[in-house]
Amino acid sequence: MIELGKIGLVFNPYGGKMAEVPVTATPFPHRKKLFKIQYSVNWKENSPEIEKGYLNQAKVLYRFMTGFVSKKPRSAYLNYRDVDIGVNDHGKNSYKEGKVYGKKYFGVNFDRLVKIKTAVDPGNFFRNEQSIPTLPSKA
Known part of the structure; x- marks a missing residue:
């Protein structure tokens, strides 16, 4: 990090009591x-x-950390959005595009969230470049 320059890392501890909540209990x-x-x-x-x-600098450090972090997929936290891990143009490949970043943000909860989003917002009105996609309509 000293060689790179101004890059910084913040470690927020998880686990403990927080880990007692099942992975599927919330989107997180x-x-x-x-x-x-x-x-x-x-x-x-x-x-x-x-x-x-x-x-x-950030990309170099991110690559360096690869061997020390979660894998398959490497995880990400939605509140620290990162468009480098994928974006969605909400076209015909919306689900496929959304799955790239969605699995990193939501893990095993992604498909459940897609089903909920499709039921609640079938027209995908509430969207951004990394929102939960909807499933294609059967019309």
Whole structure:
């Protein structure tokens, strides 16, 4: 991290009492993980080259940490949204696109959440580039 520059890591401890809640009890499946790790870098300079350099620091550290974090899939926390792990254009491949980031954010809860979203918001009105997708209509 010293070699990279301004990159930072924040470790939020999980587990303990939090792990007693079943993974499927809420959309948040990460209760049994030891930590949530947040990668961060901040800068005030305004230049494409500087921005690219700082973002590269985060990418280098993220790759370095690969051997030490959850896998299959590598997990992510929705409240720290990361469009690098996938986005959805909500077209004909919406479910497939959504599954890429959805499994990382919601784990085994993803398909259940897709079914709920399809029932509650079949027109997918409430959406963003990483929202839960809906299943295709059978019309």
